[in-house]
Amino acid sequence: MFEFYPQIKLVHIAAALSSGGFFGLRALALLAGMQWPRFAPVRYLSYTVDTVLLTAAFMLLTLLPRELYANGWLLVKLGLVASYVVLGILAFRPQRRTRTRAALVVAAGLCFLQVYCIARTHHPLGAFYLLMG
Ligand code: HEM
Incomplete structure (x- = not known):
């Protein structure tokens, strides 16, 4: 199974970038007053x-040694993934004021960015670790 590690990781990264990109696109369209981000096929594409x-994430988890997560980066990443999901759900709720929706979208986007940086650095501080050099 380990021989497929590069491919599984590639699928994970491609899906992560597609997920974030699609979320951003739908959120911007919703903020612009469009209706399509709420259409069922669009939601199902996002769930897929x-x-x-x-x-792919769980496949990577089973493949890699536990020592890789010793500094707690994966735990922090999972906490932020959960925050990203919750903020995203709240942002897409109907009858939100535009300002509240925009704030929720920005907060979800920042969580996503930090998740990405944590994954890339394998460090719980993620973006801050990069900024500290
Ligand atoms: C918004 C969601 C997510 C994003 C943006 C994301 C992003 C990434 C990226 C960019 C990498 C590659 C890191 C590298 O270059 O070494 C990665 C690896 C990984 N991710 Fe995620 N991920 C997400 C969700 C998850 C979840 C939910 C889990 C666990 C259940 C997970 C577990 C892992 C594991 C185990 C690796 C392998 C690290 C390695 O190969 O060294 N990810 N992720």
Whole structure:
């Protein structure tokens, strides 16, 4: 199974970037007053990308040694993934004021960015670790 590690990681990264990109696109369209981000096929496409993302994530988890997560980066990353999901759900709720929706979208986007940086650095501080050089 380990021989497929590069491919599984590639699928995970591609799905992660698609998930974040699609979320950003839908959020911007919703903020612009469009209706399509709430259409069922669009939501199902988003669930499909997230399912691929999670499946590849759990495959990576079973493949890699536990020592890789010793500094707690994966735990912090999972906490932020949960925050990203919750903020995203709240941002897409109907009857939100535009300002509240925009604040929720920005907060979700920052969580996503930090998740990405934590994954890349394998460090719980993620973006701050990069900024500290
Ligand atoms: C918004 C969601 C997520 C994003 C943006 C994301 C991003 C990434 C990226 C960019 C990498 C590659 C890191 C590198 O270059 O070494 C990665 C690896 C990884 N991710 Fe995620 N991920 C997400 C969700 C998850 C979840 C939910 C889990 C666990 C259940 C997970 C577990 C892992 C594991 C185990 C690796 C392998 C690290 C390695 O190969 O060294 N990810 N992730």
